Amino acid sequence: MATRHLLLIVGGVVILVPLLWMLTTSLKSPGEVHLPPYLIPTSFEWSNYAEAFRVDQFDRFYLNSAVMTGGIVAGQVIFSSAAGYAFARLRFPGRGILFAVVLATMMMPVYVTLIPSYLIVRTFGWLDTYTGLIVPRLVSPFGIFLMRQYYLSLSADFEEAALVDGASRFRVWRSVALPMSAPALATVGIFAFLFSWNDLLWPLIITTDPDMRTVQLGLAMFSGRYGTQWTLLAAGSLIATLPAIVAFLVGQRWLVRGIALGASK
């Protein structure tokens, strides 16, 4: 037993080295960067964070990432529920084919559609806009699949009661099914959050205006320009990844369940 704990702790420290080093370095003064200790903060130069915000417009990047992430999370949650519900509960011609098409798009690597998506966004005049950052990624086939499975596993009793009471099908979705699926929607939401907050490729190709950069893109460009200023780079990296870590700590339960569900499909 003790051996197992020892192995797990050693492995865990190795796993945490980059994160501990990032925190420690972000709080050092420039003179201390190359001096130990490397993994446990002993000095606390909080001004590095203010400095990172000052030399580059991380506040603007943060706003852009927040708007993009908020839009994508809201869209993926609503549309996954709507489409998942329709595929699980409603009878209409072409249901099987449409669902098969949605599933098939899940198999398509994003790279196949990347160049055409860029061209379409350009045609619409959406380069360097929030619309361009958000709209093409509003729908997640995986989210639709997850919500369909969830609704199929849910008893239809409440919905039928509402139908008997004279509610329309749409009303039943909005007032009964949607609230009842909150735990599954939390799973879709946290996946959407991590996906969009951490994304680099799409913002990289559809924005050229520095004012439209997201946090990840801003950090990538920042690391090219300020590559020698390690304290600022560490502070910038920590700023960029902190929301994802917080989201994980808050939503761990739903995230882990989503992974187990996704792996068992």
Place this chain on the structure above:
Amino acid sequence: MARPHRSGRVKSWYRRNNRLGDLSAATVLLTPPLVILGVFTIWPIVYSAYLALVDWDGLAADRPFVGFDNFARLWESGELPQSIKATVIYTVAVAVGSVVVGLVVALLIERVAHGRSLYRAVYFLPAVTATVAVSVVWGLLLDPGPGYINTTLRQFGVEGPNWLRSTTWALPAVIGVGIWKHLGFNVVVFLAGLAALPRDVFEASAVDGAGSWRTIRSILLPLMAPIILLLLIMGTIDGFLVFDQVFILTEGGPLGTTDVLGMLLYRRAFRFFDLGGAAAVGWVMFGLVAAITLVQWRAYGAGAKGVGG
């Protein structure tokens, strides 16, 4: 005369299919997501197939049809074979490495009495971090001079290489970051799988006097085979699409040793405005992912049958 008749037929078809309001509700619920999916995923698939066959810089009015020349050109220039090689090595190493280490870690966590959820959270943490941010950090850790890794190696009397500028070490370094990032996902899935195994199998085997290693090899591994294969497939798909850490750490260098397909596609499209070539690379990625997934699913079927029989 034909029009009212036809609309009457449409109406009766609609009424027949809309008894509980299902058709109206489905129209409202499905139209927005399916339109978005259609415009930004399904139409681009068709568009991409066309782009792969033309020579276009994205601006010229003229888009001459070149057939498979985009593929042939990238193949003959050596860029495509080099990228396939780097991608395959990266993918196999990360998929296999994170399955092997992930299983060991999951077995250890499964067998401790306290702190399971803490261990799981720690090992999973890298999976949720922003790849750009942690790649920037890894880039500093791997710095040949004052980087933490070489500083630590020096304490043991070893002078580490210039990791990211060395044709020998750049790809292994990128692979290491990949395993670090991917490991936690496998640990979580393995833990879920281990929790679902029947307890009595292990107890019976322990009563029979089978050692720990023998139990793992002859009972646990066959039972876990479907999950192992599934994680290999998912790891393979993930690995083929790697971009962020390569873009930050090496940009495909040195001398193309880490020039994975995602990097090649990005460079063709957005540095050289060779949209036809970039689209062709996209289809190569699709073909490789599909082929490997298919082969692994076959193995999965065979493996599942083997376990059942």
